[in-house]
Amino acid sequence: MSIKVENLTYKYMPGTPFEKTAIDDVSFEIKDGEFIGLIGHTGSGKSTLIQQLNGLLKPTSGNIYIDGECITEKGVELRKIRQKVGLVFQYPEHQLFEETIYKDVAFGPTNLGLSAEEVDERVRRALEVVGIDIEKYRDKSPFELSGGQRRRVAIAGVLAMEPKILILDEPTAGLDPRGRDEILSQIKRLHEEYKITIILVSHSMEDVAKLVNRLIVMYKGKNILMGSPREVFREVETLEKIGLGVPQVTYLARRLREKGYNIREDIITVEEA
Ligand code: ADP
Known part of the structure; x- marks a missing residue:
């Protein structure tokens, strides 16, 4: 969309x-x-x-x-x-607030009024996308997971809304x-x-x-x-000014500028080399 x-x-x-x-x-x-x-x-x-x-x-x-x-x-x-x-x-x-991972991911689609089969399909798909093994984790508490896994379950909850x-x-x-x-x-x-x-x-x-x-x-x-x-990287000067420059690009730009190059054009050539 x-x-x-x-x-x-x-x-x-x-x-x-x-x-x-x-x-x-x-x-x-x-x-x-x-x-x-x-x-x-x-x-x-x-x-x-x-x-x-x-x-x-x-x-x-x-x-x-x-x-x-x-x-x-x-x-x-x-x-x-x-x-x-x-x-x-x-x-x-x-x-995350439900007592199991399955229930947490199922919460949104259940509230949409979908059938149990449709909810189940969405939960499976969403957990699969974020790389969480449903059979292994479905009845576990989110608190038994690592930080990264917990976050992936939370993302699956949004994905389950499709x-x-x-x-x-x-x-x-x-x-x-x-x-x-x-x-x-x-x-x-x-x-x-x-x-x-x-x-x-x-x-x-x-x-x-x-x-x-x-x-x-x-x-x-x-x-x-x-x-x-x-x-966007071509605008090295603007990026540098607002503190969003990528260090390597900024470094190269500075070196090239010192050598008298027009960095706006040449930095791209350097990237491609
Ligand atoms: P970012 O997500 O990029 O960190 P924000 O959208 O949170 O930026 O904030 C943009 C500006 O609005 C900031 O100056 C911030 O202090 C101000 N701001 C954010 N939330 C509120 C709020 N609830 N009341 C007043 N000012 C806010």
Whole structure:
């Protein structure tokens, strides 16, 4: 499913002395099946933006269209939007609450009023996607799992709702390198096999740049850069200025600049060499 964001602005506590513009006139389009990296430092507006994409927050102004349908006008059923747009919050494992892994993943689809067989099929599929062996783990408590596994079960809970768009907010936060690699490779697989639209939110360029088709770079509530990782990396100076440069690229750019090269063009040649 596609997403279109038009002149979106979000203000916290508008009209008070504490007013804070968290999203400032942001526009972009995401095509069906794209894998997007939404990147920016803490406080750049990433969470505020994604909560509007599934209707949790209502924009101060501007519009959002999901698959051509405006979700920001009055009278839109939020439940329907959330079925289409699955949002995996930061540290989603903190929201696991059922006594078994099976029940936790089954919770959402059960509430959709599906039959037991349909629920079972969804739970199996979702756990399979995140690489959790259902036979081994179904009746275990989430608390018997490692941190990375718990997070994968929490992600399976969102996947079991079979969203057409999946947004993951810092899915690797707090995991060790192994847990991080596991989660990222499962997400990659999810995109390749199921072709759903994915937005991966991160403050780490290195985590996302090698996975995604396109990057949206946020800075102080604005969408300052957008394009393929290659196109975005070309803007080394901007990335450096906002502290999002990839160290190796920044280092190479500095060396080339010292030698009198025009880095905007030449850095790409270096990458390809
Ligand atoms: P990110 O997800 O990139 O870390 P956020 O969307 O959380 O950024 O925050 C964007 C800006 O909005 C920040 O300046 C933050 O302090 C502010 N902000 C976030 N949540 C609230 C809130 N509930 N009330 C007031 N300001 C907020």
